[in-house]
Amino acid sequence: MGTGGTRCGAGRPGQRLKAEHTLKVDLRSWRKLGYLVNGHSFAWQWSRGGEVTGNIGVSVRADSIRLGYAANGQDASQTIRTTTTPCRYGGARTWFQCPCCGGRSVVLFLRVGRFACRQCQKVSYSSQSGSAHDRALTRYHQLHALIEAGKPKWQRWTTFERLEDRFERVNEQVNRSLMTFIQRLQAGRC
Numbered sequence: 530m531g532t533g534g535t536r537c538g539a540g541r542p543g544q545r546l547k548a549e550h551t552l553k554v555d556l557r558s559w560r561k562l563g564y565l566v567n568g569h570s571f572a573w574q575w576s577r578g579g580e581v582t583g584n585i586g587v588s589v590r591a592d593s594i595r596l597g598y599a600a601n602g603q604d605a606s607q608t609i610r611t612t613t614t615p616c617r618y619g620g621a622r623t624w625f626q627c628p629c630c631g632g633r634s635v636v637l638f639l640r641v642g643r644f645a646c647r648q649c650q651k652v653s654y655s656s657q658s659g660s661a662h663d664r665a666l667t668r669y670h671q672l673h674a675l676i677e678a679g680k681p682k683w684q685r686w687t688t689f690e691r692l693e694d695r696f697e698r699v700n701e702q703v704n705r706s707l708m709t710f711i712q713r714l715q716a717g718r719c
């Protein structure tokens with residue numbers, strides 16, 4: 530890992546975070562959508578369970594990509610340098626140059642108000658079985674809290690009812706994965 534420089538070093542996250550709990554930008558999906566064209570600007574948003582959790586404005590230049598967003602109510606836009614490498618079968622692959630370590634990466638994660646590569650942001654991918662259960666459990670707790678809080682005045686009843694349906698499904702999912710876990714425990718495979 531690089532030294533990162535003082536600016537990035539100071540804000541380096543201490544705790545590991547799982548990939549599914551972060552917002553990320555992925556050059557592969559933007560390329561598939563045909564967005565990686567010099568001069569192209571577009572809006573990008575993340576959602577979880579139908580609710581928008583964040584959005585940014587993206588401007589593509591020949592050797593950089595500007596990610597325009599707000600963090601804690603302040604403008605925290607970042608211009609990330611990009612590089613290209615030739616593909617084996619023609620064309621070129623675009624990479625972000627991580628603003629902290631300078632390494633090449635196709636994915637950057639948003640954490641502590643800035644985008645950087647997975648290593649610099651201490652983002653980890655959990656194991657396949659664990660992550661499905663973790664994700665379901667996280668959703669379970671989020672939905673449970675929302676339902677406990679009741680329907681906000683501004684929310685439509687249909688939206689709230691959909692929330693309750695989703696909670697039922699997640700509840701089943703959590704119970705199923707818990708059963709699988711217990712069966713595996715009993716079989717001595719854990």
Ligand SMILES: [Zn+2]
Pocket residue numbers: 627628629630631632645646647648649
């Ligand atoms: Zn980095």
